[in-house]
Amino acid sequence: MNPLRTLILAAAGNNAIRRVVATAPVSRDVVRRFVAGETTAEAVEVTRTLVREGLTVTLDHLGEDTTDEATADAVVRAYLELLDALDEGGLAERAEVSVKLTAVGQLLDEKLALANASRICAAAESHGTTVTLDMEDHTTTDSTLRILAELRETWPWVGAVLQSYLRRTLDDSRRLAVAGSRVRLCKGAYFEPPEVAFPDPHEVDLSYVRCALALLSGDGYPMFATHDPRLVRLVGDRAAFYGRKPGSFEFQMLYGIRPDEQLRLAQLGHTVRVYVPYGAEWYGYLMRRLAERPANTAFFLRALATKT
Numbered sequence: 001m002n003p004l005r006t007l008i009l010a011a012a013g014n015n016a017i018r019r020v021v022a023t024a025p026v027s028r029d030v031v032r033r034f035v036a037g038e039t040t041a042e043a044v045e046v047t048r049t050l051v052r053e054g055l056t057v058t059l060d061h062l063g064e065d066t067t068d069e070a071t072a073d074a075v076v077r078a079y080l081e082l083l084d085a086l087d088e089g090g091l092a093e094r095a096e097v098s099v100k101l102t103a104v105g106q107l108l109d110e111k112l113a114l115a116n117a118s119r120i121c122a123a124a125e126s127h128g129t130t131v132t133l134d135m136e137d138h139t140t141t142d143s144t145l146r147i148l149a150e151l152r153e154t155w156p157w158v159g160a161v162l163q164s165y166l167r168r169t170l171d172d173s174r175r176l177a178v179a180g181s182r183v184r185l186c187k188g189a190y191f192e193p194p195e196v197a198f199p200d201p202h203e204v205d206l207s208y209v210r211c212a213l214a215l216l217s218g219d220g221y222p223m224f225a226t227h228d229p230r231l232v233r234l235v236g237d238r239a240a241f242y243g244r245k246p247g248s249f250e251f252q253m254l255y256g257i258r259p260d261e262q263l264r265l266a267q268l269g270h271t272v273r274v275y276v277p278y279g280a281e282w283y284g285y286l287m288r289r290l291a292e293r294p295a296n297t298a299f300f301l302r303a304l305a306t307k308t
């Protein structure tokens with residue numbers, strides 16, 4: 001793995017660094033490039049702008065690794081408030097939510113996470129929108145897929161996420177490529193050991209292609225989450241090869257990353273969904289984005305150096 005990526009991911013777990021970054025005055029400006037804001041109102045405002053531009057949205061209330069029930073409950077209530085606000089703003093048809101199960105109690109008790117995720121799914125259904133379960137580090141994959149299966153018994157539209165860096169993912173892609181199954185394919189953003197994940201980025205890309213083909217040739221609704229121009233092109237070509245029309249799959253990208261490309265794809269008639277994170281707990285999310293791309297890190301460090 002790239003040493004800079006290792007360093008930044010290590011910093012993500014370091015409390016002293018967390019304090020410095022989170023309180024530096026410039027952090028707020030930099031964070032706003034990748035995060036919609038800290039409040040529901042700000043998240044809804046950003047959603048409205050994106051929808052007006054012809055994009056669709058999935059919103060993530062930032063936070064993960066919740067260690068007590070009260071916090072997990074507060075996360076659920078944040079999602080319920082968000083879903084209300086999206087509906088009131090007439091945005092629920094174009095904007096869904098993404099949920100991290102560790103934020104709603106998965107590390108405490110799988111049943112608690114299932115119950116909390118169910119509350120969010122029920123609210124999403126009543127507001128006419130959907131939920132996707134983000135995928136976190138590999139120690140949670142089996143549990144997340146179990147909870148997904150349970151949720152899909154009641155809400156078959158609940159979306160899954162698969163990460164191409166995991167060696168297991170081709171099998172999971174084949175298994176989930178069934179009618180009605182919404183599956184987001186991404187490369188994966190966590191620091192994983194070589195026993196479970198491909199250490200070489202080229203292998204991760206090859207795996208992405210294999211998994212994409214499995215999803216495109218199946219009967220589900222694949223959602224290709226990547227900014228990688230080669231993969232975007234390849235997915236477009238292969239989708240045409242498999243006779244998939246725009247609307248039978250979608251592209252997804254992160255808020256603030258390649259916005260021009262998001263608009264270009266939407267103008268070609270594709271469904272493009274922007275992943276919009278918001279909330280006070282932006283630190284871990286920002287660190288993962290910085291770890292992915294040295295240019296982002298340089299931008300951040302330059303801003304810190306010139307403004308603090």
Ligand SMILES: Cc1cc2nc3c(=O)[nH]c(=O)nc-3n(C[C@H](O)[C@H](O)[C@H](O)COP(=O)(O)OP(=O)(O)OC[C@H]3O[C@@H](n4cnc5c(N)ncnc54)[C@H](O)[C@@H]3O)c2cc1C
Pocket residue numbers: 133134135136161163184186187188189190225226227228229252253254257258273274275292293296
């Ligand atoms: C919608 C969405 C949801 C996600 N959900 C999850 C999840 O649930 N779990 C999880 O583990 N991960 C998730 N991720 C993160 C994902 O796993 C990757 O870490 C992240 O998307 C970076 O991988 P990439 O495919 O964009 O390619 P990378 O290998 O990071 O980049 C490939 C190429 O893309 C282009 N590119 C990348 N970033 C930029 C940039 N900032 N500006 C310009 N060009 C750029 C460059 O040409 C680069 O060479 C999600 C990503 C997206 C887009």
